[in-house]
Amino acid sequence: DGGITQSPKYLFRKEGQNVTLSCEQNLNHDAMYWYRQDPGQGLRLIYYSQIVNDFQKGDIAEGYSVSREKKESFPLTVTSAQKNPTAFYLCASTAGWGYGYTFGSGTRLTVV
């Protein structure tokens, strides 16, 4: 999948449950990002990481958490504090500033 893999493709979450979305890349990219996309809307940045063991909040970080223990991996946890988590989640990576992002194929999360 173009060097960046997201799993699962579909995920269902019960009320009050934490769930973790996986993002793995084999592109040797330093920077990784998580975006949320709602129907008919643009991409909103949740968290991003420029280097291992470091990450910054994006525009809508509340109710989400991340870790960056390995260069290849940037998992996103959607916590029970996120009241409206149903959306399409996209992970992306880039070799550095000035390069276009490579996106994963996305995870569609639905609250049941």
Place this chain on the structure above:
Amino acid sequence: GENVEQHPSTLSVQEGDSAVIKCTYSDSASNYFPWYKQELGKRPQLIIDIRSNVGEKKDQRIAVTLNKTAKHFSLHITETQPEDSAVYFCAAIYTGTASKLTFGTGTRLQVTL
């Protein structure tokens, strides 16, 4: 921070006609402007990009123009085909710093037969 506005939100053209999507940005320091195409349920894919030292860039039927003074850039698609139907996003960033790519809200392009 950077703010990117994109117009129109929807665009319908007949096959063979041209389509133009316009974006404006707020941060005069932004120097890299990519465009992404997203088909329904798929990931966004980079289709063309332009840097601030260039005024225009073309790749077959797709072109992007940049007006740094006015802080706007546009995507031009000529001889549109049904497979061009998708959502297109513009974006802007100031490279070389720990900044993030800011996306426009998207334009849904529909190419009709």
